[in-house]
Amino acid sequence: MAPGLDYSPMVVPTKDIGQQAPNKRLPIVQCQVRARVPTTTGSDAWMYLYSNDEDDKEHLAIVFGDSIWSRSLNSVWEGEDETQRMVRGAYAGNLFPGRTSSGSEGCQKCDQLPVALKGAPLVRVHSECFTGETAWSTRCDCGEQFDEAGRMMVASMGAPASSGRSSPGSLTEETSVEERCAGVIVYLRQEGRGIGLKEKLKTFNVQDLGCDTLEANLYLNHPADARNFGVATAILVDLGLGSNDNPDGICLLTNNPNKLRTVGGPAGEVKIKERVPMVPLAWQTGGQTVIQSPELEGYLETKLARMGHMLESRSVAQ
Numbered sequence: 001m002a003p004g005l006d007y008s009p010m011v012v013p014t015k016d017i018g019q020q021a022p023n024k025r026l027p028i029v030q031c032q033v034r035a036r037v038p039t040t041t042g043s044d045a046w047m048y049l050y051s052n053d054e055d056d057k058e059h060l061a062i063v064f065g066d067s068i069w070s071r072s073l074n075s076v077w078e079g080e081d082e083t084q085r086m087v088r089g090a091y092a093g094n095l096f097p098g099r100t101s102s103g104s105e106g107c108q109k110c111d112q113l114p115v116a117l118k119g120a121p122l123v124r125v126h127s128e129c130f131t132g133e134t135a136w137s138t139r140c141d142c143g144e145q146f147d148e149a150g151r152m153m154v155a156s157m158g159a160p161a162s163s164g165r166s167s168p169g170s171l172t173e174e175t176s177v178e179e180r181c182a183g184v185i186v187y188l189r190q191e192g193r194g195i196g197l198k199e200k201l202k203t204f205n206v207q208d209l210g211c212d213t214l215e216a217n218l219y220l221n222h223p224a225d226a227r228n229f230g231v232a233t234a235i236l237v238d239l240g241l242g243s244n245d246n247p248d249g250i251c252l253l254t255n256n257p258n259k260l261r262t263v264g265g266p267a268g269e270v271k272i273k274e275r276v277p278m279v280p281l282a283w284q285t286g287g288q289t290v291i292q293s294p295e296l297e298g299y300l301e302t303k304l305a306r307m308g309h310m311l312e313s314r315s316v317a318q
């Protein structure tokens with residue numbers, strides 16, 4: 001703790017950090033709308049927006065490939081007509097001017113109808129970070145992780161099974177080389193590990209006063225991590241990635257032990273087949289990439305040393 005700060009919260013033993021209990025039950029989620037989004041990854045993504053019965057946030061799923069779709073989106077809503085179904089994204093195949101029916105009979109390119117899932121898709125459960133993803137912050141690597149997850153998913157769909165990744169070290173031997181045809185980023189509106197942007201900005205000031213990223217949360221009387229991942233699990237089940245629909249499981253992109261423990265759900269609703277580590281690009285490339293700063297080094301070191309993240313130290317990862 002930095003000298004000068006009047007710091008009274010009980011220091012949390014490292015072993016207790018990230019030991020949040022998983023939800024006792026899965027939240028109920030409903031996909032409200034879906035739309036096709038052409039992306040700079042070189043592949044279209046399907047953007048799904050969800051409501052749920054635990055908070056009023058608009059959580060998202062960004063889906064690559066045609067083999068994953070929402071069950072709750074496709075159900076027929078009372079009183080809706082065909083146009084309303086298409087406007088909220090509940091249609092088969094593709095949209096085109098003049099289309100009048102949402103069903104597969106109304107679709108021009110039926111080869112775009114859902115295809116069977118091959119292998120265990122890459123899944124990233126990502127938490128919102130306005131500073132890192134939008135405001136170019138180098139205090140964290142959230143923006144880089146988000147970009148890298150999308151790039152890895154697109155690469156894993158398009159390339160031959162044995163060489164489906166272009167960035168050195170993005171995937172390690174822990175990753176299977178089987179063919180994939182899909183990927184999902186569940187984007188949770190859990191800014192600042194769940195404490196919100198206002199409080200996160202305060203933690204930046206506390207960090208500049210000398211605390212590390214964990215101590216700054218505790219100094220402001222927040223838990224080290226205020227998130228839970230129940231909504232993510234429920235969204236994955238809705239997307240057909242639950243154990244019943246997808247016994248092959250998913251490959252989860254994370255270094256966070258708490259995600260690994262809880263994204264599977266309280267009753268193993270989603271099978272996590274493998275963990276795929278997310279190695280900071282600066283570490284992979286020996287510092288050749290853009291995001292580098294003393295703050296980022298401190299952020300990563302705190303995750304490793306105090307929050308139990310499963311990442312080799314910089315020297316090993318390079």
Ligand SMILES: Nc1nc2c(ncn2[C@@H]2O[C@H](COP(=O)(O)OP(=O)(O)OP(=O)(O)O)[C@@H](O)[C@H]2O)c(=O)[nH]1
Pocket residue numbers: 125126127128129130139140142145190191192193194195200203204213217253254255256259278309
């Ligand atoms: N409280 C706090 N939150 C931060 C800080 N820097 C980034 N964040 C938040 O941390 C979250 C990033 O979490 P994730 O992308 O899920 O990553 P993670 O929990 O570190 O685990 P990985 O899956 O290994 O990347 C986002 O909500 C960010 O807004 C910080 O200094 N303080």
